Amino acid sequence: MAKSILVIDDTAFMRTTLRRMLEENGFFVAGEAENGEQAVEKYKELKPDLVTMDITMPVKNGIDATKEIMEYDPEARIVVVSAMGQKSVVIDALNAGAKDFIVKPFRPDRVIEALQKVAN
Amino acid sequence: MEVKVKIADMAVLKNSGLLVTVGLGSCVGIALYEAKLKLGGLAHILLSTSEHLSAEKRKDMNPAKFADTAIPHLIDNMKQEGARPQNIVAKIAGGSQLFEVSQEEMRVGNRNVEAVRQKLADCSIPLVAEDVGGNYGRTMKLDVSTGEVYISTVGRELKVL
Amino acid sequence: MVPDKSELTPEQQDMLRELVNIGIGNATTSLSRMLSNEKVTMEVPEVEVIPLQEVNEYVEQEKAIAAVFFEAYSDEFSLVLMFVVPVDSALTLANKVLQAESSSLGEMERSALMEVGNIVTSSYLNALSDMTGITFQPSTPSLAVDMAAAIFGTVMVTTGLVDDHLILCQTALETEKDNISGNIFVFPYQGLGYMFELMGVS
Numbered sequence: 001m002a003k004s005i006l007v008i009d010d011t012a013f014m015r016t017t018l019r020r021m022l023e024e025n026g027f028f029v030a031g032e033a034e035n036g037e038q039a040v041e042k043y044k045e046l047k048p049d050l051v052t053m054d055i056t057m058p059v060k061n062g063i064d065a066t067k068e069i070m071e072y073d074p075e076a077r078i079v080v081v082s083a084m085g086q087k088s089v090v091i092d093a094l095n096a097g098a099k100d101f102i103v104k105p106f107r108p109d110r111v112i113e114a115l116q117k118v119a120n
Numbered sequence: 121m122e123v124k125v126k127i128a129d130m131a132v133l134k135n136s137g138l139l140v141t142v143g144l145g146s147c148v149g150i151a152l153y154e155a156k157l158k159l160g161g162l163a164h165i166l167l168s169t170s171e172h173l174s175a176e177k178r179k180d181m182n183p184a185k186f187a188d189t190a191i192p193h194l195i196d197n198m199k200q201e202g203a204r205p206q207n208i209v210a211k212i213a214g215g216s217q218l219f220e221v222s223q224e225e226m227r228v229g230n231r232n233v234e235a236v237r238q239k240l241a242d243c244s245i246p247l248v249a250e251d252v253g254g255n256y257g258r259t260m261k262l263d264v265s266t267g268e269v270y271i272s273t274v275g276r277e278l279k280v281l
Numbered sequence: 282m283v284p285d286k287s288e289l290t291p292e293q294q295d296m297l298r299e300l301v302n303i304g305i306g307n308a309t310t311s312l313s314r315m316l317s318n319e320k321v322t323m324e325v326p327e328v329e330v331i332p333l334q335e336v337n338e339y340v341e342q343e344k345a346i347a348a349v350f351f352e353a354y355s356d357e358f359s360l361v362l363m364f365v366v367p368v369d370s371a372l373t374l375a376n377k378v379l380q381a382e383s384s385s386l387g388e389m390e391r392s393a394l395m396e397v398g399n400i401v402t403s404s405y406l407n408a409l410s411d412m413t414g415i416t417f418q419p420s421t422p423s424l425a426v427d428m429a430a431a432i433f434g435t436v437m438v439t440t441g442l443v444d445d446h447l448i449l450c451q452t453a454l455e456t457e458k459d460n461i462s463g464n465i466f467v468f469p470y471q472g473l474g475y476m477f478e479l480m481g482v483s
Contacts, residue, residue: 011392013379016389056422057421085404086407086417087410088410127333127334142342143431145431146438167443182445216431218425218427218431218432218435219425220423228438256427257435259343274428
């Protein structure tokens with residue numbers, strides 16, 4: 001059965017790009033969120049298998065959203081996809097509970113690989 | 121003849137010609153006009169108030185940056201050319217929000233417009249026309265022979281105040 | 282705020298050029314990747330101190346541009362980053378990235394531009410962070426499409442870069458085939474003294 005994914009990014013363009021890419025590779029996009037607060041709400045509502053999480057977002061950033069989701073569900077599988085690739089940011093994200101960190105611009109196969117690995 | 125008024129700048133012109141300022145985003149352009157003398161003044165302000173500056177900084181500061189200092193200064197400059205404050209009227213433009221921002225403190229445009237309105241009222245200068253707000257930039261031209269103000273933007277019709 | 286420097290010594294100018302150089306390679310690589318590996322060339326960074334009043338003269342005032350900016354803050358050193366493209370390049374860029382053939386900058390095109398601008402300037406910041414060991418907090422990026430003078434004036438006012446003089450660092454980028462040209466602007470905002478020391482400049 002296809003794994004379900006929640007796509008989180010504040011830019012419509014990125015959400016559309018990720019959705020297209022994920023659907024082409026056999027994933028089911030359960031929903032989208034455009035900021036950290038929506039991210040947590042949607043996660044609780046949809047209970048997806050996987051999450052792609054941006055970091056720099058209004059209202060609540062991706063690191064805080066990751067922490068909250070992990071608190072709610074310690075089994076959550078979050079892969080961060082962000083333009084913010086500073087070392088300390090990567091460390092913060094992994095410490096918050098993200099399973100992997102991909103810096104934009106990304107190669108689609110890198111993202112798919114990461115998600116498939118985390119899913120299994 | 122066109123006299124250019126740059127950002128944080130002001131100028132006065134008499135009889136004929138245009139006072140022009142380009143690029144009013146969050147900034148506000150203040151046009152003051154004394155019809156009897158055909159005397160115009162234009163200021164391009166950046167911020168609402170100079171209150172936060174120390175007394176020392178205020179001495180050397182450029183008055184055209186702030187609404188609260190630019191307006192009295194411009195009036196003085198016009199008085200030096202013979203204008204009588206009771207005959208001066210104002211038209212303003214700008215104070216727009218070019219970038220989508222979620223935080224209130226980023227809405228500088230609105231604050232600038234409010235500060236300008238307030239200072240004009242404090243100086244008893246009637247505000248007779250305005251073209252403010254929105255999410256686009258403006259170029260403002262004051263024709264000192266008529267007191268008319270022309271507002272041009274990217275992709276919209278010319279507006280006359 | 283940057284201490285009101287009305288001039289920079291040659292060593293300080295060199296250091297600022299280097300500050301731009303450090304990140305630009307990463308930024309151009311990112312842009313190239315987003316354009317399906319189209320070759321992107323960059324020019325030598327320019328560093329200037331200009332009176333605030335001249336900021337609009339510095340750019341082609343009434344030219345319509347698309348600009349993305351954000352602030353990168355840290356205790357040691359903060360800056361404002363901008364990615365600017367003229368509207369015709371902006372449309373070409375958006376279409377290339379969206380693999381579409383739109384004739385105007387609608388919502389999706391603007392979203393694509395915002396993301397490209399975000400990624401390019403973030404790539405710059407990532408490299409700068411790696412080199413200096415400074416961790417920056419970025420603000421959420423914003424996009425505007427309008428006349429250059431209005432955009433630059435607004436960025437100055439919004440970020441508080443309103444001292445009498447402005448230190449402006451910029452570099453021009455250009456694609457080999459697609460006719461996309463753009464500029465990256467770096468405005469040091471606070472902590473320039475710290476940076477001079479870090480890079481060994483008096």
